[in-house]
Amino acid sequence: MFIRLAWRSLLSRKGAVAMTFLAITVSIFVLLGIEHIRQQAKSSFNNTVSGIDLIVGARTGEINLLLYSVFRLGNATNNISWSSYQDISTNPKVAWTIPISLGDSHKGYRVMGTTTDYFKHFRYGQKQTLNFTQGKAFSEVFDVVLGAAVARELNYQLGTQLVLAHGVASTSFTQHDDKPFRIVGILQPTGTPVDQTVHVSLRGIEAVHAKRGQRDFTPTTITAFMVGLKSKMATFHVQRDINNYQPEPLSAILPGVALSQLWQITAIMENTLILVSILVLLASLLGLSAMLLTSIRERRREIAIMRSLGAPPSFLFLLIQTEALLITLASSAFALLLLFLSLLSLRSFLTENFSLSISTNIFDNNILYLLLIILVSAMITSMVPAISAYSNALQKRLNN
Secondary structure, eight states, X not given: OHHHHHHXXXXXXXXXXXXXXXXXXXXXXXXXXXXXXXXXXXXXXXXXXXXXXXXXXXXXXXXXXXXXXXXXXXXOSSOEEHHHHHHHHTOTTEEEEEEEEEEEEETTEEEEEEXXXXXXXXXXXXXXXXXXXXXXXXXXXXXXXXXXXXXXXXXXXXXXXXXXXXXXXXXXSOBOTTSOEXXXXXXXXXXXXXXXXXXXXXXXXHHHHSOTTOOOOOOSXXXXXXXXXSOGGGHHXXXXXXXXXXXXXXXXXXXXXXXXXXXXXXXXXXXXXXXHHHXXXXXXXXXXXXXXXXXXXXXXXXXXXXXXXTOOHHHHHHHHHHHHHHHHHHHHHHHHHHHXXXXXXXXXXXXXXXXXXXXXXXXXXXXXXXXXXXXXXXXXXXXXXXXXXXXXXXXXXXXX
């Protein structure tokens, strides 16, 4: 009875109710959207590497080393000598290593020099391996393997030749035109920076920078390398040894710890966005309360009829609360639908351009808790008009 009566009452005030509905819908959409993307971005970043015990680079900050070695953001402060890499990789506690050489690009996409161990040992997500959509890993000096996004955006196929450029800018005036590479493999999509990377061998990196007539393409330096240990118990011991390495200053970081530090830095921005969203929602709920309060004065005849039919003051209190609940529930449902459709349409764009794998499953615990808080908040803010209706009805009852 309450729901049917409240629904008809709302329909009689379509204009004001529609504006209030839209305001609450937008505020809920923004709040839920920020929370979902925030959680999914963290999950996506955390899933970029898996099973890597240490990342080693020249002496620098932990976050900087993580960003340029894993996410291809920024640049290294220095390189590591090949002899130091070989020395550490032969440590009895080390199971495998993945060398990384950065500094070149192709049409704005980063080029990474490495070895075939990269395709054997690199893991992402829940320890998922790298797989090929087409072709195979590089074997010759001028072979290249493309990430899924690179191949898709540039419309490259197996056998296509491409030229590397010095530096990482989208436009470079230093092209290695005399030493083209041939595409021999295209990786499956991963939702990580791997998709936007051009992979070549370390020998290939040396070859494009070698002097004319040079035949020895053994690397002299690399940018960083990833380390897998035979035993997790040896992690801190090996990390300490690398950090105290005498031949040259090196830094060994734990990826998980560095990610935690990164989230601490971004926490202020995240909290600010959430706070702004909450304030917008609060303003919308106060607008709902004001609309209901104004409607009480406009509905004096309706209230008088209900009172003449014997409706007690508590009936009017519950009616106002039901109207607020209906508007909030409808706004929440519409906001969830908009969020789902937005994520569905933007999912490919976020993956291709930002390497963010955003799930369209919006019904996680955080979202459900927020929806519950929103409903409770709507009930609280609507207490003012509900109590006003109750008081007026009670006063008239006493006067009679």
